[in-house]
Amino acid sequence: MAHQTVSHRWDIDLVPDDAGRTDRPDAECPVEMALAAINGRWTTLVLRELMHGPLSFSELRAALPQLSDKVLDERIRRLRSQNLVERRAVTGFPSRVTYSLTPAGQQLRPLLVELYRTGLRLRHNPSQAHAPLA
Amino acid sequence: MAHQTVSHRWDIDLVPDDAGRTDRPDAECPVEMALAAINGRWTTLVLRELMHGPLSFSELRAALPQLSDKVLDERIRRLRSQNLVERRAVTGFPSRVTYSLTPAGQQLRPLLVELYRTGLRLRHNPSQAHAPLA
DNA sequence: CCGCATCCGATTGGATACTG
DNA sequence: CAGTATCCAATCGGATGCGG
Numbered sequence: 629m630a631h632q633t634v635s636h637r638w639d640i641d642l643v644p645d646d647a648g649r650t651d652r653p654d655a656e657c658p659v660e661m662a663l664a665a666i667n668g669r670w671t672t673l674v675l676r677e678l679m680h681g682p683l684s685f686s687e688l689r690a691a692l693p694q695l696s697d698k699v700l701d702e703r704i705r706r707l708r709s710q711n712l713v714e715r716r717a718v719t720g721f722p723s724r725v726t727y728s729l730t731p732a733g734q735q736l737r738p739l740l741v742e743l744y745r746t747g748l749r750l751r752h753n754p755s756q757a758h759a760p761l762a
Numbered sequence: 763m764a765h766q767t768v769s770h771r772w773d774i775d776l777v778p779d780d781a782g783r784t785d786r787p788d789a790e791c792p793v794e795m796a797l798a799a800i801n802g803r804w805t806t807l808v809l810r811e812l813m814h815g816p817l818s819f820s821e822l823r824a825a826l827p828q829l830s831d832k833v834l835d836e837r838i839r840r841l842r843s844q845n846l847v848e849r850r851a852v853t854g855f856p857s858r859v860t861y862s863l864t865p866a867g868q869q870l871r872p873l874l875v876e877l878y879r880t881g882l883r884l885r886h887n888p889s890q891a892h893a894p895l896a
Numbered sequence: 897c898c899g900c901a902t903c904c905g906a907t908t909g910g911a912t913a914c915t916g
Numbered sequence: 917c918a919g920t921a922t923c924c925a926a927t928c929g930g931a932t933g934c935g936g
Contacts, residue, residue: 658881742876747792
């Protein structure tokens with residue numbers, strides 16, 4: 629019981645268990661784990677593409693023409709290391725490599741849906757959005 | 763109709779309307795708007811704190827002791843410019859400044875909840891997670 | 897108490913060119 | 917086709933110290 633966290637009364641649906649009771653960005657915190665999954669520019673777009681089914685490297689490039697090879701490579705590499713995407717290589721001829729979501733990767737779907745919904749909600753807000761901040 | 767997007771059949775609950783039919787990270791895309799709201803280290807933690815009610819600058823620092831003044835300042839500034847947080851200053855004595863979520867800011871709650879849930883789901887996955895990618 | 901100014905190392909992502 | 921290798925500018929976040 630070091631780190632007594634002030635008089636925090638934790639909101640049960642915002643922070644349902646101990647794993648979220650942290651006072652700093654902690655890789656073990658579920659929120660950080662989810663953020664890590666979608667982290668990085670282009671990542672949600674790559675995930676969206678793969679939600680439709682397996683794709684090859686060049687199909688991904690074609691779907692996202694402005695995404696550079698390097699960044700695509702990095703995104704795939706990262707998602708693979710997180711076990712969210714898997715690579716399947718057919719060593720025949722013509723040899724073919726495809727990337728697809730793992731079961732864990734599929735579980736990101738509700739999060740993408742919620743991101744979209746949240747964005748729509750924010751958009752419809754009466755916002756003097758770019759007012760000066762004094 | 764420039765940019766014909768291959769033979770994309772859009773998944774209706776993943777991309778419910780035209781705003782999400784983009785092939786690059788686009789500030790107008792709802793997903794990007796939601797990501798922008800929670801973007802940056804510590805941001806979700808600051809939002810979590812404010813979900814409980816208004817707090818002063820130093821109360822935020824106390825709740826998140828390892829967050830530096832500078833970064834806290836930047837986070838608050840950004841959230842204010844996005845109209846997600848508002849500043850209220852009482853000019854009496856003692857003068858007091860509090861930060862609280864705007865109605866738009868409150869709308870981030872379901873997203874934080876979904877992030878948490880997603881993180882839990884990912885955690886419970888049988889993952890040979892750090893297997894070599896070779 | 898509520899911040900701002902400055903400095904700085906690390907990470908990011910894009911451009912370009914090249915390889916198995 | 918499926919990537920790698922370099923290089924580089926910009927952004928980020930943490931540390932420290934100062935100011936209203």
